[in-house]
Amino acid sequence: xxxxxxxxxxxxxxxxxxxxxxxxxxxxxxxxxxxxxxxxxxxxxxxxxxxxxxxxxxxxxxxxxxxxxxxxxxxxxxxxxxxxxxxxxxxxxxxxxxxxxxxxxxxxxxxxxxxxxxxxxxxxxxxxxxxxxxxxxxxxxxxxxxxxxxxxxxxxxxxxxxxxxxxxxxxxxxxxxxxxxxxxxxxxxxxxxxxxxxxxxxxxxxxxxxxxxxxxxxxxxxxxxxxxxxxxxxxxxxxxxxxxxxxxxxxxxxxxxxxxxxxxxxxxxxxxxxxxxxxxxxxxxxxxxxxxxxxxxxxxxxxxxxxxxxxxxxxxxxxxxxxxxxxxxxxxxxxxxxxxxxxxxxxxxxxxxxxxxxxxxxxxxxxxxxxxxxxxxxxxxxxxxxxxxxxxxxxxxxxxxxxxxx
Numbered sequence: 001x002x003x004x005x006x007x008x009x010x011x012x013x014x015x016x017x018x019x020x021x022x023x024x025x026x027x028x029x030x031x032x033x034x035x036x037x038x039x040x041x042x043x044x045x046x047x048x049x050x051x052x053x054x055x056x057x058x059x060x061x062x063x064x065x066x067x068x069x070x071x072x073x074x075x076x077x078x079x080x081x082x083x084x085x086x087x088x089x090x091x092x093x094x095x096x097x098x099x100x101x102x103x104x105x106x107x108x109x110x111x112x113x114x115x116x117x118x119x120x121x122x123x124x125x126x127x128x129x130x131x132x133x134x135x136x137x138x139x140x141x142x143x144x145x146x147x148x149x150x151x152x153x154x155x156x157x158x159x160x161x162x163x164x165x166x167x168x169x170x171x172x173x174x175x176x177x178x179x180x181x182x183x184x185x186x187x188x189x190x191x192x193x194x195x196x197x198x199x200x201x202x203x204x205x206x207x208x209x210x211x212x213x214x215x216x217x218x219x220x221x222x223x224x225x226x227x228x229x230x231x232x233x234x235x236x237x238x239x240x241x242x243x244x245x246x247x248x249x250x251x252x253x254x255x256x257x258x259x260x261x262x263x264x265x266x267x268x269x270x271x272x273x274x275x276x277x278x279x280x281x282x283x284x285x286x287x288x289x290x291x292x293x294x295x296x297x298x299x300x301x302x303x304x305x306x307x308x309x310x311x312x313x314x315x316x317x318x319x320x321x322x323x324x325x326x327x328x329x330x331x332x333x334x335x336x337x338x339x340x341x342x343x344x345x346x347x348x349x350x351x352x353x354x355x356x357x358x359x360x361x362x363x364x365x366x367x368x369x370x371x372x373x374x375x376x377x378x379x380x381x382x383x384x385x386x387x388x389x390x391x392x393x394x395x396x397x398x399x400x401x402x403x404x405x406x
Contacts (some may be wrong), residue, residue: 020058024051024067032074036081045075045094052102061110068102133192137166139337141173142246143367147336149344151359153310160358161187162308165195167202172246174202174211177362178239178258178281179308193222194237194281208243208254209291212278215239216256216289219282236282240306244298249366251298254291256280259312262325263296264303264332264339269325272296300366303336310359314351322350336363 028051035044052068059067075095079086137148152160161180166173176198180187197218201211219237238258244251253261253272257280263270276292283289298304305328314322327346331339340363347359 024054027051028070028074032078035078045078048075049098049101052105056105056109060113061106064109065106068106072099141166144173145336145365145367147340148362149340151355153355153358161191162358162360163191163195164360164362165198167199169203173244175242176239177306178237180237181235194219208241208252208293212254212291216281236280238280249297249299250295252293252295254293259309262305262328264328267332269329298366300368304364306362308360310357314355316350322347336365339363
């Protein structure tokens with residue numbers, strides 16, 4: 001913690017509310033004194049209604065009600081000061097009006113606070129559910145160093161229709177990245193279905209074509225149930241699944257309508273286009289696809305960049321698409337955490353801070369030595385760069401991290 005952070009005083013919200021109480025109390029006192037000592041015929045008592053109204057903007061219903069009672073008491077004091085006012089129809093109507101308004105303000109404040117608590121609880125449950133669906137990738141997976149970032153297009157949302165996951169197998173790691181057609185809750189449900197099917201089947205000793213056939217069958221069954229026959233052929237999920245073994249640098253990939261990954265090697269960016277890409281998942285009943293396995297080499301100095309179409313289809317104010325390969329080339333020497341951090345900041349700056357579609361990115365780099373068994377947190381062999389990977393994969397704000405590990 002820096003000295004500046006250590007000595008900066010941040011008042012608790014309750015302390016701030018108590019300090020603001022001096023404003024309505026001061027108004028009550030000032031209005032009361034002004035009315036008592038003002039000439040006759042200049043009634044200022046009705047202005048006391050501002051005290052409970054102001055209190056409701058920062059305090060709870062209890063303090064709002066207390067301030068309303070104080071305002072009514074101050075108005076009674078004004079009536080006692082002017083002996084011929086208290087008991088008259090005009091003055092009593094002022095007291096009743098102030099009392100009614102104070103009650104209304106207090107009730108509205110109570111309703112607003114209750115709805116705010118309910119909204120907070122719903123948002124907490126929603127965030128927990130979303131994080132359970134799209135689990136943050138660990139910063140180390142076997143011999144792989146991994147960093148990921150997810151940018152949801154929907155406001156107040158952590159995830160949308162894009163997805164990614166990693167599963168350890170006895171001999172390596174399997175990764176999936178995909179994009180569901182559509183947005184909102186329906187897209188999240190479809191993404192959860194595919195992620196669950198992948199996690200359940202990826203650890204089995206099956207080939208990638210068998211795995212893709214299983215995923216396609218699961219998606220087809222979900223998207224074209226008998227109760228929803230009109231959705232057949234209209235909903236689909238693009239995906240790419242990789243099998244990265246631990247012992248040798250050969251990597252296998254099957255692409256189903258998904259943008260090809262990029263390979264960053266020696267300051268050069270290569271697009272790993274599929275030889276024979278299969279159609280998106282969910283269209284298997286219509287096309288009967290043949291899943292072709294492409295193979296490439298991933299050396300320890302290379303970085304593999306997986307992404308969804310929300311990245312390459314992002315546009316700036318002039319309608320120009322984001323040049324992912326061109327931008328990634330300038331960061332080819334960075335480790336995954338720094339590369340993804342640069343990419344996230346640059347992409348948001350390019351589109352003006354808001355994406356029109358969900359975007360997900362995964363950067364993978366093979367290390368010379370595998371991570372310790374079961375190591376998901378910091379270990380004696382964890383480097384500072386790995387700590388940056390872990391923080392980024394947890395979807396923390398990259399602006400809070402200082403330094404760019406290279």
